[in-house]
Amino acid sequence: METLNRIFKLDQAGTSVKREFVAALTTFVSLSYMLFVVPNILSASGMQKGTVFTALVIASAIGCFLMGLMANYPIALAPTLGSASFFAYTVCQSMKIPWQTALAAVLIASILFVLITVFKLREIVINAIPQDLKYAISSGIGIFIAFIGLQNGKIIVNSESSLVGLGSFHNPSMWIALFGLVITVILICLGVPGSIFIGMVLTAIFGIAIGQIALPQQIVSTPPSINASFGQALVHIKDVNSVQLWIVVITFLLVTFFDTAGTLIGMTQQAGLTDEDGNIPRIGRALAADSTGMIVSSIAGVSPLGTVVESSSGIAMGGRTGLTACFVGILFLISMFFSPLLQVIPTTVTAPALIIVGVYMAGNLAKIDWNKFEVALPSFLIVLGMPLTYSISDGLALGMIAYPITMLASKRGKDVSLAMYVLAIIFLIYLWIINI
Structure with missing residues (x-):
């Protein structure tokens, strides 16, 4: 205990190991839906769900350890839905860029992120784009994510006459998504911790009950191999050789950079970690942890890591130091052995999570x-x-x-x-x- 107190300055922060663990458990439950949503999203790029799942868990665990030990903040790192959607739907599907090359673009963007942090250019980059446009970027990504969720849930479908239209109520997939959306909204309105994750579990059970989702053959298994994705970013870095791909690199950099900066500002203010002038102490270390985590994620084989807003749930439970983030990292590693559950969490089950996350992100529209x-x-x-x-x-x-x-x-x-x-x-x- 004394060692943990010395490393994370628990007494100085007015917290304890027990409180930090409870905060970490709350944060993990709140963000655990990403374990299933992100593999579903990235599967659209041609990547295997199992491979993505293991890469996600390893990269997120390392990212949380980096944030906890380097910056001593109770903030977790995981692949954000915005960057995952950009990776799969824009870069790989729309631009027809192989996922291996997309990972190389993430690696370059993360290296640039490190350089921006090391040379303290972040202020120049942040100030270059007007605040209103930053809010618009965040809101636009949120609406895009919600639109994808509506499509995955078959609530919105293709229409020959009007491009898009309302889905058919005769489609059982639509009923699964609607059930999940309604139940999750109710849980959130009631203030239930981990509402999105609980809603996903109940939706999967509903899908099984109506015979649309098959039961898994097992619950626990050896983690899927990441051999197919590990190191592909390094192998294909030479393929980032066109203006189009460099635009992808810049976009990855902008999306992750501003998402991270905005989340850090919000989370540290909530935790009371800012100074009298509203400045964030150790901001350089936090950004260094985030950018290093991005490098890890690209090499492991998953879309960019970022600070996640779900960390606010753990902060609300009293998390104040990096011990919370480290505990979240340990919980990520434990979750690695539950990959069989991926088969009972199809896109129709994760669709409500995308829609709700989109609602949260669209809140920045009010600030424009x-x-x-x-x-x-x-x-x-x-x-x-x-x-x-x-x-x-x-x-x-x-x-x-x-x-x-x-x-x-x-x-x-x-x-x-x-x-x-x-x-x-x-x-x-x-x-x-x-x-x-």
Whole structure:
């Protein structure tokens, strides 16, 4: 106990080993749905669910240990749904880029993230993009994720006359998704900890009860091998050799960087870890842990790690130090032996989780200054562009290109940073290349 107290400064933080463990258990239960949602998402890229599951568990555990030991924050790391969706649906499906090359792009983005942190360029990068556009990026990704969830649950389907339409109530998959959505919403409204995970379990049981989901042959097994994905990022790093792929790298960097920065700000404020001026102590260490975790995830074979908002549930239970994050890492390692449960958690079961996470992320829409048209238009193009183009990077490009134009037209061109003009040109080239 004394050793843990010395490493994590438990007494100074006014906490205990027991409280940190309870906080970690709460955080893990809250984010455990990712163990099943992320493999389902990444399977759309051609990756094997079992391989992704093991890679996710290992990378997340290492990421949590890094955050706990380097920054001493009660914040967990795991693949975020936004980056996983961009990886699978935009990069691999829409752009037809092999998942091995996509992992190489993640590796390069994570190395750039490390360099930005080491050379303390994060302030320049953060300040380059206006706050309104940052909110729009987060909201747009949330709506895109929710749209994917509605599709996976067969609630929204293809329509020849109107592109999309409401699914058929004769489809049992739709009933499973609707059941899960309703039950999870009720649990969240009641304030039940781990509502998304519990809702997923109840949805799977419902699917089994109506004969649409088969029971697993076993519960515990040896973890699936990651040989198929391990090290592929290193092998294929030479394939990142086009403007299109470098746009992918930049987008991965932007999405993960701003998602991490925003989550860190929110979580540290909730835990009362900021100083009198609202600054985050050890922010450099936290970003270093996150960027190093991204490197680990790309080499292991899973989409980028990021700080997860579900950490707020553990903080609410009293988690105040990195011991909470380390305990979460241990729980991730234990979960490695439950991969057979993947077969009873199909996309129809995880669909409600995507929809609800989308609702949470869309909350940033309220923070955009809609009264200023020169800001509202590019923000709107980002938010609407992501789901309608079925591409995070395409939606991002539309807003990034529009912003300098609207600002110049409003005679506010001097308020636009040089970096934003450069980004606009890069994204313009990107749109031209993908449409040749």
